[in-house]
Amino acid sequence: MFSYLQKLEEDSRRLQAITTHNQTPETNPTFTPFDDQETQIDAPPSLSKEESNLFNPLFDRQPEKPIHERSSEPGFIGEASCAAFSNRLLSCLDDTYTPSTAGLSNYNRMNTYGRLPVDQGPEFPERMHVKLLLNVARRFIGNYHPLFLKVTFMKEIDAVYRREVVPSALWLSMRLAQSLGMHRSASRHITLTPVERESRRRTWWVLYFFDRFSASKLGQPITVRDDDIDVEMPSMDGLTKDEMAEFLDPQNLITNIKLAKIIGNILTHIYGIPKATNGLYIHQVHGILKQLREWHDELQPDMRVKERGTPRPVASLHLAYNQCIIQTTRPVLLHLFKTQFQLGSKVREDASPRQNVSSITLALAESCVNAAQASSRIVEGLFLDGSIATFGYWDAHHIFSAAMILIMSAVMKPTAVNSDHLETLLSVLRSLKNDGNIPAVDFCERLSDIQARVLNLRATGRLDGMSFDRPPPIIQTPSSLPKEVPQAQDQPFQTPMSMDNGSGVVSWTGIKYSG
Known part of the structure; x- marks a missing residue:
C-alpha cells in the first residue's frame, strides 16, 4: 500500500512538472480563442511590434465624451x-x-383616443388568402427556420375558420426556453413523442439563431454560452414517414446553427470586454x-x-x-x-x-x-x-x-x-x-x-x-x-x-x- 502511494506521488510530481514546462501565465488560454484543434491557425502570422x-x-x-442631455439616460x-x-x-x-x-429609429405613435370602440372580433382574410400569405412567408424565409409544424399548423388554420375563433399565440423567448429546459437534452424519463421531441429541438435552435443574429446587430452579449447547451441537433432520425412530413430537411437549419456559433465567437472574442491578451x-x-x-x-x-x-x-x-x-x-x-x-x-x-x-x-x-x-x-x-x-x-x-x-x-x-x-x-x-x-x-x-x-x-x-x-x-x-x-x-x-x-x-x- 505504501509503495502504491509513493508511485501516485511520483506520477503527480511528474505531471505537474510537465504542465509547468508547457504552460506560462500568458499562454493560458492559447493564442487563439478556440480550444478545438481544427480551428487553430495554421501558422501564426509575423507582426510588427505595434501590431x-x-x-x-x-x-x-x-x-467617452459626456453627453449633456436631461431627457433620459442614453x-x-x-x-x-x-x-x-x-x-x-x-x-x-x-x-x-x-x-x-439612438439605437433605434423613432416611430410615429398613433393617437388612440379618437378611435371608435370595436365590439366585434377581428375580421380574418379568406381562408385561401391566408394560405397564400403563409406560402409567401415560407418562400421568403425558406427551409432554414421551421417556425411551425407544416401539417399540424395547416390543420389548425382550417380549424380556426371552422370555429371562427382567434388562435392564441405563444411568443417564446430565450429565457422562457431556458426555463423550460429546451437548451438541455431531453431526459429519457420525459414522455415525449418523437414529433414533440424533434419540434422541441428545432424550436430551441431557431431561437438560438435569432438570439445570436440579433445580438450581433445590436452589439449585445449572447444570452447563453455554447458550453451550457447539450440539446441534440435537428435530424430525421427515429421518425416514421408520416412523422417526417411534419418537418423540413434539417440540413439548412444546421448550416444556420453553425454560422450562429461563429457569430457567438465573434461577439465573445472580438467584441468582449478587453483583457490582457498580450x-x-x-x-x-x-x-x-x-x-x-x-x-x-x-x-x-x-x-x-x-x-x-x-x-x-x-x-x-x-x-x-x-x-x-x-x-x-x-x-x-x-x-x-x-x-x-x-x-x-x-x-x-x-x-x-x-x-x-x-x-x-x-x-x-x-x-x-x-x-x-x-x-x-x-x-x-x-x-x-x-x-x-x-x-x-x-x-x-x-x-x-x-x-x-x-x-x-x-x-x-x-x-x-x-x-x-x-x-x-x-x-x-x-x-x-x-x-x-x-x-x-x-x-x-x-x-x-x-x-x-x-x-x-x-x-x-x-x-x-x-x-x-x-x-x-x-x-x-x-x-x-x-x-x-x-x-x-x-x-x-x-x-x-x-x-x-x-x-x-x-x-x-x-x-x-x-x-
Whole structure:
C-alpha cells in the first residue's frame, strides 16, 4: 500500500512538472480563442511590434465624451453594432463629434383616443388568402427556420375558420426556453413523442439563431454560452414517414446553427470586454476568419450564390456571412484608416510618411472590403429580382454596414470597382428610404454625416496622409477571403454620395498602397 502511494506521488510530481514546462501565465488560454484543434491557425502570422501589442481598436480606452442631455439616460450601444462603428468613424473624422445614443429609429405613435370602440372580433382574410400569405412567408424565409409544424399548423388554420375563433399565440423567448429546459437534452424519463421531441429541438435552435443574429446587430452579449447547451441537433432520425412530413430537411437549419456559433465567437472574442491578451487580437481575427472560410467551403451547391436567380433564403444567408467577415475585420480597417491619415484625438507629429504594415494586417483589411463588395453584388441581384425587403430592417442594415466599409476604402485606396459597388448600395438605400423604410432614414442620415466630414477633411488637406509599405507577402491569396471575390484594380474615381438625391459629387482621391 505504501509503495502504491509513493508511485501516485511520483506520477503527480511528474505531471505537474510537465504542465509547468508547457504552460506560462500568458499562454493560458492559447493564442487563439478556440480550444478545438481544427480551428487553430495554421501558422501564426509575423507582426510588427505595434501590431503585436494591438487591442481591438474599437476599445481604445479613451474616456467617452459626456453627453449633456436631461431627457433620459442614453441607451447602450454595443461596440459590435454598426451604429457604434459609425460613431467611431465619425469621431475619427471629426474630433468635436458627439456620438449618437439612438439605437433605434423613432416611430410615429398613433393617437388612440379618437378611435371608435370595436365590439366585434377581428375580421380574418379568406381562408385561401391566408394560405397564400403563409406560402409567401415560407418562400421568403425558406427551409432554414421551421417556425411551425407544416401539417399540424395547416390543420389548425382550417380549424380556426371552422370555429371562427382567434388562435392564441405563444411568443417564446430565450429565457422562457431556458426555463423550460429546451437548451438541455431531453431526459429519457420525459414522455415525449418523437414529433414533440424533434419540434422541441428545432424550436430551441431557431431561437438560438435569432438570439445570436440579433445580438450581433445590436452589439449585445449572447444570452447563453455554447458550453451550457447539450440539446441534440435537428435530424430525421427515429421518425416514421408520416412523422417526417411534419418537418423540413434539417440540413439548412444546421448550416444556420453553425454560422450562429461563429457569430457567438465573434461577439465573445472580438467584441468582449478587453483583457490582457498580450496583443493576440490579430491572431483572434485570423482564427475567426478561418472558421468562416471552413463554414463556407462546406456549403452545398444549392446553398451558394448564383449570378441571377439566387433564392431569397440563400441570399439572406450569404449577407449574414459577409456581415460576419465585415464585423470581424472592420476594427483592423479602421485602425489602418486612422493610421494612414493620422486621424483621431491623438495625432503623432513625428509619424513617418510611410509605415510598414504586415501582410496579414493588410490581408484582413482587404477581406473586409471584399466582403462589402460581395454584399453589394447580392443586394443588386435581390433588387433586380424584386426580392428586397422594402420595409425590413436586416436588408437596410446590411447595406449600411457594407457602405461604410466601401466609403473608407474609397478614401484609402480608390478603385473603379469600389465606386460601382458603393453607388449600387447607396442607390438601393435611397430607394428603401423613399419607399418608407424607417431604418433606412436613420442610415441615410448617418452616411450624410460621414460624407460632410470627409468633405471637410478633404478641403483642409487632412486626408493627404501617409502611405503603407507592403512587405513581401506571406501568402498569395489570403485564406480568409471568400474565394469567389475578385480582386479590384487600382484606379482613381469619383462617386456620387448625396443621400438627398442632390447633384453633389464627392471625389475620393486617396493615397494608394505602395507595392
